[in-house]
Amino acid sequence: MSGRAGNVRFVLVVSAPLGLTACNVWQSALDAHGQSAEAVLRQFYGFTALSAGIWLLVIFAMIGALRRRRSLAERLAAPLERRSRPEAFATIAVSTAIGLTAAILIGLTTWSFMTGRTLASLRGRETLTLLVTGDQWWWQVRYEDSQANRTFTTANEIHIPVGQPVKVKLESNDVIHSFWVPSLAGKEDLIPGHQNEIYLKAERPGVYRGQCAEFCGYQHAHMSFLVVADEIPDFEAWRSRQVATAASPTGEEAAAGQRVFLSRGCSICHTVRGTPAGGKVGPDLTHVASRKTVAAGTLPLSRGSLAAWIADPQAIKPGTNMPRVALDPDELNAVVAYVAGLQ
Structure with missing residues (x-):
């Protein structure tokens, strides 16, 4: 990422092999888009x-x-x-x-x-309700809906439709966090045992960087997230993809990676819908390869970033709750191939 003084503009670069490209990420209270x-x-x-x-x-x-x-x-x-x-x-x-x-x-x-x-004034006009839960140091995002088959969970990246108010309910699993998307709204704290709420409305499409604005521990600085404001048809298409279960791995290496993922403890902490993996400790990885970053905005998403994060998360984000799993090079490459296919 790179920054620019004044109206802050981050350039997020992600790898082409995962189907993503560079994009501008706005983060400035002086450059309002909501x-x-x-x-x-x-x-x-x-x-x-x-x-x-x-x-x-x-x-x-x-x-x-x-x-x-x-x-x-x-x-x-x-x-x-x-x-x-x-x-x-x-x-x-x-x-x-x-x-x-x-x-x-x-x-x-x-x-x-x-x-x-x-x-x-946005209260009561929301067309979408989210439940965002703060953890040390990442964000769980649950899209709520009266129809159970339209409810799903993702992490560290929020998609909203342009021009429509969105209600964001805020909770914390551990310490006090603070939800802040400078270009879209003010701050609101996430307090353990208490639910707060904030409303977002993006007036134009774009990618807006948010962050935790309350010191919450060692990796507070690496607890960011992205809000992607899509045109309504694009948002509905994205939502349809997110509701679906994970696609079966294609290729021998990805299939081997799934076996390693399910047998080496990854499934204890992570969920991949459509597989036996049902852990609730870490982020839901069902469509992790469709996101733009790894480890709550710490790294841009790429095969190299995935490999580095899976191989030794403590070297990337010291103090994170994700343990280091001893994998040999072939196992690591296989798991990366599998995770990179979770789009």
């Missing part, structure tokens, strides 16, 4: 401009007071009635300043309230 983010951005610019104006007024008032103090010092010997006029002016100035301060505070509070109403 209704909630735009409301927060307007308030940010307004508060900044008003604060700058108040600062300038205070500086000018201070300079004027210092100059007036010098002129008063020269007239200390003047009669009392001549000195009463500056004192009256000072009283008026202070009273005016107090009145303006109260008016500004009331105005800012009202503005904040209206922004909050804008953020809450």
Whole structure:
């Protein structure tokens, strides 16, 4: 990935053999692409401009007071009635300043309230509901639906339809995390034992980077995710693919990799729908090769990244709960071939 100052743009490069290409990934609260983010951005610019104006007024008032103090010092010997006029002016100035301060505070509070109403305006209009669960250090994403056959689980990558409000319910399995997609919405904490919610609405297609915004442990910096805003037909096609069970491996090497996957403990932690693998400790890998990153945004998805991650996850992400499984080179290549085919 590469970054650019100001409006941050990451260039995510993933390998062509897995059917993915380079894409721009946006992550900047100053580059709003959603209704909630735009409301927060307007308030940010307004508060900044008003604060700058108040600062300038205070500086000018201070300079004027210092100059007036010098002129008063020269007239200390003047009669009392001549000195009463500056004192009256000072009283008026202070009273005016107090009145303006109260008016500004009331105005800012009202503005904040209206922004909050804008953020809450998506409530009850959602066309899609997700349950996002934070773990150290990855994100489980469950797409909920009244029809059980349209419910599925994925990880570290969220697809949403453009122009439609999405309700995201937030939970944590361990410590406090914070869900933040700067270009689409504000932050919301994930608290163990308590469910919060946030609403997303992308106004235009794109890939938006999110991250955990609450320090949650050793690999907090490597707990990111992507929000992919698709046009509605593209989203529905993606959803149909995700609902399906994993395709059977093609080729002898991938078939051998599936056997290794099921026999060497991988299935204890991971689920691959359509196979005996039903572990719930780690991410669901049914369609892992359709994602753009590995290990919650730590590496771009490629065969090399998969091999490095499977061979020694502690070298890539020290402290992660995924253990190192001793595989010989042939077994490693076979597992990589199998996982790379899970699209």
